[in-house]
Amino acid sequence: MSITVNIDPLTRIEGHLAIRIEVESNRVVNAFSSGEMFRGFEAILKGRDPLDAQQITQRICGVCPISHGTASILAQEIAYGVIPPKNGRLLRNLILGANFIQSHILHFYHLAALDFVDIAAITKYKGKDPVLRDLKAWVQSELSSNVIYPATPFLPRYSGEYIQSTELNIQGIKHYLDALDMRRLAHKMCAVFGGKLPHATTLLPGGVTEKVTARKIASLKSIIKELQAFIDNSYLSDVAEVALDFPEYFRIGKGCGNFLAYGVFPESADNSKKLFSSGVVIGEKLMAFDSTKITEDVRHSLFSSRSGLQPSEGQTVPSPHKKGAYSWIKAPRYNATVMEVGPLARIMVDYLKGKNRKVKDLVNGLLARLGKKPEDLVSTLGRHAARAIESKIVADKCAEWVEQLTPGQPVFRDFTIPETGRGMGLTEAPRGALGHWLEIRDYKISHYQCVVPTTWNCSPRDDRGNPGPVEQALTGTPIVDIKNPIEATRVVRSFDPCIACAVH
Amino acid sequence: MDITRRKFLELSAKMAAMMGLGTTAIPKIAEALEQLSAVNAPVLWLQGQSCSGCSVSLLNSEEPGPAQILSGYISLLFHSTISASTGDVSMQVLNRSIDHGGYLLVVEGSVPEGMPEACVVGGELFTEQVLRAAKNAKAIIAVGTCAAFGGIPAAENNPTGAMSVPDFLKKNGVSKPLILLPGCPAHPDWIVGTLVHLLKFGIPQLDKKGRPKMFFSRLIHDQCPRFADYERENFAKTFSEDGCLFMLGCLGPVTHADCTLRLWNSGTNSCIKAGAPCIGCTSENFAASASFPFYRKATLSKKTGA
Numbered sequence: 042m043s044i045t046v047n048i049d050p051l052t053r054i055e056g057h058l059a060i061r062i063e064v065e066s067n068r069v070v071n072a073f074s075s076g077e078m079f080r081g082f083e084a085i086l087k088g089r090d091p092l093d094a095q096q097i098t099q100r101i102c103g104v105c106p107i108s109h110g111t112a113s114i115l116a117q118e119i120a121y122g123v124i125p126p127k128n129g130r131l132l133r134n135l136i137l138g139a140n141f142i143q144s145h146i147l148h149f150y151h152l153a154a155l156d157f158v159d160i161a162a163i164t165k166y167k168g169k170d171p172v173l174r175d176l177k178a179w180v181q182s183e184l185s186s187n188v189i190y191p192a193t194p195f196l197p198r199y200s201g202e203y204i205q206s207t208e209l210n211i212q213g214i215k216h217y218l219d220a221l222d223m224r225r226l227a228h229k230m231c232a233v234f235g236g237k238l239p240h241a242t243t244l245l246p247g248g249v250t251e252k253v254t255a256r257k258i259a260s261l262k263s264i265i266k267e268l269q270a271f272i273d274n275s276y277l278s279d280v281a282e283v284a285l286d287f288p289e290y291f292r293i294g295k296g297c298g299n300f301l302a303y304g305v306f307p308e309s310a311d312n313s314k315k316l317f318s319s320g321v322v323i324g325e326k327l328m329a330f331d332s333t334k335i336t337e338d339v340r341h342s343l344f345s346s347r348s349g350l351q352p353s354e355g356q357t358v359p360s361p362h363k364k365g366a367y368s369w370i371k372a373p374r375y376n377a378t379v380m381e382v383g384p385l386a387r388i389m390v391d392y393l394k395g396k397n398r399k400v401k402d403l404v405n406g407l408l409a410r411l412g413k414k415p416e417d418l419v420s421t422l423g424r425h426a427a428r429a430i431e432s433k434i435v436a437d438k439c440a441e442w443v444e445q446l447t448p449g450q451p452v453f454r455d456f457t458i459p460e461t462g463r464g465m466g467l468t469e470a471p472r473g474a475l476g477h478w479l480e481i482r483d484y485k486i487s488h489y490q491c492v493v494p495t496t497w498n499c500s501p502r503d504d505r506g507n508p509g510p511v512e513q514a515l516t517g518t519p520i521v522d523i524k525n526p527i528e529a530t531r532v533v534r535s536f537d538p539c540i541a542c543a544v545h
Numbered sequence: 546m547d548i549t550r551r552k553f554l555e556l557s558a559k560m561a562a563m564m565g566l567g568t569t570a571i572p573k574i575a576e577a578l579e580q581l582s583a584v585n586a587p588v589l590w591l592q593g594q595s596c597s598g599c600s601v602s603l604l605n606s607e608e609p610g611p612a613q614i615l616s617g618y619i620s621l622l623f624h625s626t627i628s629a630s631t632g633d634v635s636m637q638v639l640n641r642s643i644d645h646g647g648y649l650l651v652v653e654g655s656v657p658e659g660m661p662e663a664c665v666v667g668g669e670l671f672t673e674q675v676l677r678a679a680k681n682a683k684a685i686i687a688v689g690t691c692a693a694f695g696g697i698p699a700a701e702n703n704p705t706g707a708m709s710v711p712d713f714l715k716k717n718g719v720s721k722p723l724i725l726l727p728g729c730p731a732h733p734d735w736i737v738g739t740l741v742h743l744l745k746f747g748i749p750q751l752d753k754k755g756r757p758k759m760f761f762s763r764l765i766h767d768q769c770p771r772f773a774d775y776e777r778e779n780f781a782k783t784f785s786e787d788g789c790l791f792m793l794g795c796l797g798p799v800t801h802a803d804c805t806l807r808l809w810n811s812g813t814n815s816c817i818k819a820g821a822p823c824i825g826c827t828s829e830n831f832a833a834s835a836s837f838p839f840y841r842k843a844t845l846s847k848k849t850g851a
Contacts, residue, residue: 047633047668048631048632049632049636049667049668050625050629050630050631050632050635050636050666050667052625052626052628052630052631052632052635053625053626053627053628053629054626054629055597055626056592056595056597057592057625057664057665057666057839058734059665059667059668075665076591077664077665078594078663078665078671079594079657079660079664079666079705080594080663080665080698080705080707081698081702081703081704081705081723082695082697084702084703084704085697085698085700085701085702085835087702087835088702088835088836089835089838090838090839090840090842091837092578092838092839092840092842093832093838093840096824096832097697097832100596100598100696100697101596102596102597102598102727103597103598103601103602103730104596104597104598104601105597106596112683127647147601147604152626155629160629162840172612175616175617176612176616179617183620188587188620189641189642190622190641190642193620193621193622193623193628193630193638194615194621194622194624194627194628194629194630195624195629196630197629197630197634197637197638198629198630198631199630199631199632199634200632221604221608221610221611221612224604225604225607225610225810225811226604227811228605228810229811229813231810232810232813232814233813233814234827235814235819236809236814236815236816236818236819237804237809237810237814237815237816237819237820238809238810239596239598239601239602239606239730240598240729240730240826242819242821242822242823243816243819243821245784245821247784248784248785249785250784250785250819250820250821251785251814251819251820251821252785252820265674275577312613340625343662347643359660359663359704359705361660361662361663362662367665368653397697423821433762451785451786452785453784454782455783455784459840499750509765520796521846524633528645530631530632538583541595541596541597
């Protein structure tokens with residue numbers, strides 16, 4: 042007989058996620074993913090000025106606002122018939138790229154790493170780093186005090202197997218602290234041309250409002266160098282260390298094995314050439330992507346609107362007491378197939394396409410170092426590895442884009458808003474494929490739908506009863522102690538869920 | 546005004562505003578911060594209908610940075626995005642902390658008053674959880690525009706009957722010292738500055754809406770780097786142009802905050818400085834009405850019959 046275990050709230054992700062697993066003979070046999078917070082952005086957008094959309098939709102998510110702003114702008118640019126000048130396109134890539142780096146560093150070090158690194162090891166620190174010594178003194182004073190929960194928010198936590206080596210744990214803690222500076226620096230990089238982060242106001246259809254100057258170029262170059270050094274010297278090797286210590290996670294959390302990417306970071310004016318390409322992988326077979334194959338099921342989602350609609354016709358009518366439904370997240374499917382999105386999907390698509398030399402080299406290099414094969418990438422650790430590799434590719438590319446900026450050249454191309462229009466904005470968020478669908482009537486938004494990365498990854502069962510990617514990845518996960526299901530949380534966190542995004 | 550003098554004034558204003566006191570008080574505040582380190586004040590951080598943007602903004606704090614804040618100033622009992630605890634362990638920490646009381650409660654996000662099922666944490670309706678936590682709190686900070694005023698989740702046509710924290714507490718008869726820190730997101734200095742003031746010097750001076758005067762007493766327009774353009778009626782006609790952004794829809798003249806002086810992301814930039822009209826994200830009616838757009842572009846397009 043199976044035992045039901047609730048992991049609710051599943052913390053160290055963005056937002057409100059509840060995971061329910063059924064465990065039999067110390068293995069997950071069934072899993073349910075529930076998004077627990079709904080705001081109704083699509084209803085709120087209706088009747089508004091179309092230009093409001095890239096500001097309103099950024100507020101879907103405080104971790105990846107730039108991606109929502111970008112998706113909205115791409116949809117509007119189709120509707121308005123405008124393309125940004127070269128500087129505008131490059132600046133957008135730089136702002137989005139910086140936020141990818143910010144998000145990936147935050148995810149690995151501040152959200153996921155505490156499932157592997159033993160933070161209590163700081164009490165064994167004997168070195169002279171003043172920051173680590175301060176941290177040690179604080180943890181020790183907390184542990185010897187009479188507060189109910191000492192050293193929150195770092196303790197208490199699930200008991201389980203963490204990294205054993207004190208040296209590695211101390212290094213992990215040091216890099217946790219360094220990473221706080223690095224992600225703040227990446228946000229600073231966004232703000233040089235984005236105005237402020239989270240929620241950048243300079244992004245608009247037609248380009249960016251902030252002008253290019255030699256001073257800002259110099260500023261960006263210096264920030265990018267620092268970020269590159271951290272990714273090369275810390276992030277990539279820390280992921281490898283975790284992989285060497287927890288090799289079983291190359292087998293745990295494999296999931297559906299199907300991948301979807303829309304592609305991102307345009308390198309040509311017409312959006313045809315991108316740094317990461319679009320594609321679909323089903324059963325290891327690479328196919329071309331066709332946006333008309335996207336539909337959203339709601340049979341198990343808390344909506345009374347029709348199931349199986351394409352986003353261009355999609356509806357979002359809440360029904361909080363709906364029978365048989367267990368999540369505010371819809372179940373998007375591609376050609377009725379369950380798809381995983383995210384850095385792993387992007388890397389898989391480009392790896393299989395074989396045209397992106399850098400993706401191929403970095404993946405092969407890391408696999409060789411760890412003694413793994415390409416198929417091992419489809420796993421909990423594969424997702425972390427893909428995220429780190431992607432951070433390097435994006436940071437290195439930012440260093441090239443910044444050199445292509447020209448001071449004094451336009452950053453914005455003017456447009457007029459038509460009385461009627463339609464647009465589909467497809468891009469990628471740090472967490473995966475992101476689409477916004479827009480329709481304009483009488484100069485106002487008449488229809489808006491967002492299908493967001495975690496909508497795909499954390500989706501509940503679809504109309505045919507097929508579990509979503511996270512639900513599938515959990516099935517088969519070994520659980521040593523049902524009171525401390527740390528193994529399940531490692532699997533879920535490898536997807537970097539964002540529930541504010543997923544439900545919106 | 547030449548650049549050097551303006552820079553100097555900006556810097557002085559920043560320091561004075563951050564502390565909420567005259568500059569002569571700076572050494573005293575530094576000393577007070579040192580003493581605080583001995584006993585960290587317990588803080589409970591709950592997220593309702595939020596995007597986590599204010600939490601991410603707090604992570605952008607510098608001097609003190611987030612690690613220094615967590616180990617040196619506050620004892621963060623629970624925060625869903627940062628806490629090592631998860632699942633049952635989280636709920637035990639949350640419940641025992643609430644029962645014990647005496648903490649400072651920070652709420653990020655609005656409250657789905659009209660559809661309580663729209664936000665659930667650990668199997669408990671957020672509407673009930675926030676009341677439970679508020680009743681035992683010493684004081685409450687509503688961080689960000691969603692918590693302070695309702696924000697986008699409470700905008701026109703919203704399906705969840707979302708409400709600001711003060712409105713929700715009032716409706717449920719909970720009365721506690723309450724500070725509003727609007728902003729989409731709230732600036733890290735506003736959060737850290739308010740926390741430190743509250744912990745060491747008590748509740749800072751608040752305006753009628755409950756916002757600390759040290760951050761929200763003046764209009765963006767009065768501190769605008771493009772104010773001279775406004776005076777000379779030199780208006781930008783489209784985006785990325787020089788000049789005052791008023792004709793494009795800038796809400797600086799009706800928005801209270803210190804963004805243009807304080808600047809964002811380690812003093813890097815601000816919306817108006819970067820050529821983007823202020824969209825009034827700290828205002829009570831931010832995004833509230835569907836018929837009040839952020840920009841005037843659509844109106845212009847319509848007029849020219851495009």
